[in-house]
Amino acid sequence: MHRIAIVDPNEASRESLRTMLLGVDFVWLEAECARYEYFFDVVQQSTPDLAIVALDGDKPKALAMIGQLGAEYPKLSIITISSDSTVLLQSLQLGAKHFLTDPPSLEAMVTTLRKALHEVPGTAERPGLPNAQKANGQIISVLGSRGGIGCTSIAVNLAAALASWPENNVALIDLDLAMGDADIAVELPGNDNISMGDLARNIERLDMNYLRRALVKHPDTGLSILRHPLELHEISGIHEGHIERILNLVKMSYTHLIADLSKGLLPTDLMSLRMSSTILLVCQLELSSLRNVVRLIHSLSMEGDLGDRIRVVVNRTGSEHMEDGITVKKAEEVIGKPIFWQIPNDSKAMIGSRVAGMPLIKHSPKSRAHQSVLGLAQALTGRTPVAEAAKKRGWFGS
Template sequence: MSNVLRIALVDPNDASRNQLKGMLVGMDTVWLEADCSRYEFYPDVVEQTNPDAGVIALDANPDKAIELIQRLSTSAPETSLLAVSESTDGHLILRTIRAGAKEFLTLPLTKEELSSTLDRISQQKFGANEGGSRPCEVIAVAGATGGVGTTSAAVNLGCVLAADPQNSVALVDLDLALGDADVFLDSIPDYTLADVVQNIARLDIQLLKRSLTKHSSGLYLLPRPVELHDTESINGDSIRKVIGLLKASFTHLVLDLSKTYSQVDIAAMQCASRIILVTQLDLPCLRNVVRLMMSFEEMDNLQDKVEIIVNRAGLDSGQISLKKAKETLGREIFALLPNDYRTMVEVRNNGVPLIIQAPKAAITQSIRDLAAKLDSKTHAPAEEKEAAEKPVTNKWKKFWPGAAKA
């Protein structure tokens, strides 16, 4: 798991408390463990949750808040206390610091100021990190059509990433009706995505982890709902919240999308840092890639996140050449996954990932190479990223009827 700073907040003022909650929930490396509206209840909250940091708003009653800080600095010394107030009075600031607060922040507060302060607290708690805090890499895996191997790519990529002891990886099955990531891992989960969505307001880190099923590879799975009617509670907003919670708990999050490109899928792609678009070298798939890329241009530049992966490369016949495909799409192919039908059938039917079932197979090595390439591109220097992201002159418009006339 990432070095997540667990926070408990107290503020009797509803407006400022909600504003602070919104800022904290939006941070990748922060988990809001609890929020409280009464100073007198806050010591019990701290005792029960044992947070890394406590955020205490002073303005409702400065004297009572400072007494609370003084009490907690003795009873919970492992919790770093941060005071927030609209006041800039020097005497108040001095009293607060003397009471035991590590930081004093002035409202209204910017996200940058809060983030900088929490980074300092995190370094004190977890030690300095040469690369800074490690954000969660969210990888959405989508398909150009059904049956191209999206789920097998998502599951096996997740297992390869999870094999690295420095990573903590979760896979979310967003094919709400027909998803089968649990079958690929031979798992019978106790909880599903529907359970998490329905209880999202009450979740903490421990409950969230218990809601996931851990595979022997180290990969955590959050499967699709069991009953079709359970999908009704899942929408774009709820998926954004689930992803936000998971980002605070894992270094990598793999999202296995459906083939419908629903609002849930679009929300997931918008939250993702990378989108893997799985295709094959045939006419229907390439036409769909063109359609999707044209649509992604109009969706907050989703196309900038997309990497095209060719699955089942090397089929004996019937495939369009890789050169022709690249010319048609007007961009490079990010990775090739070789055709190995026999191995993949065994993997799916046995419910065992490639790294366990066939660790030396070419398809397994290709998945390892894909994971390494994704990681290297994520951590590439800024100038290399800029060069890599320079647009390629697109020739695909001639491939789509009517587009060249527009």
């Protein structure tokens, strides 16, 4: 999907243009601007694949801005819109690649967009594009076999571990819409931030600028977090279509998305699972948890290839009161799938981290729990060979 930025000082025509673009399934309206003098900064920050400039708001300013864009971004494809043929010709001379007569029809817009985007080089070929936008973001969903099993702790600490590597740009999405507490596990600045509920209410106007305001950055780790709805009544207004649109947009600017799911396997959770490259199914070595693992694997295997994406993670291994005398080997026999990773019971580090509102990488970086989560991050991304990590730490399942 290609990213588009638009500028039009006229609110009515800008709204019409926005509505038209939202109906085109191969583009994403990443940013919009109402002032020509600010649009250069918008392009610089959002690095769109294509810019659309409505010229008639102030023709001299618009033409001057196109000249600046053409000089600084010669590979940026620019489409201009005007009712004045002379101004359209001038825009082509200054660097625009295509034009449309105002008001453009949907058919003419789609045809011109296809022509313009056909000329856009691949993102890997465009110099200056941030690493976060070179790759299509990897979505990792964290699903628990029951409540209280430590999914949020794993999701938060896995996301923080991934965010610690400078080449990564990581977002944590709290999809436990009713009872999510990722924003407590990682204490965030301020309490007036945009939540998932706000995004759902304004989904038709959602662009990258609005999303960036919603994704609150944790200052100590660089991890960005999208909070669950602040009010319970907002949950009914959020459906799977909202989640699909939000995750698709986040993927365009982040290398990794960690989704902390609810325990109800709601339609919103299923959408995240369908969009995920990896599903971490978290359990413990006790009967009720393993029974639910079997049920979940069976259910998700009926959803196309979702079963193949599941990686079973055993949490709190070595905790005697948590285990029913079940070994890892026995657990693998029961679920019919190998254990991908084991995280040791390290209640002191985990509880201390939780109370402090800090991820393990900042609170207890030498703890066994953090070292295991770090190994999990490496195994999921191929940063170090899995066999090497397993041999070094001894936490990897067969």
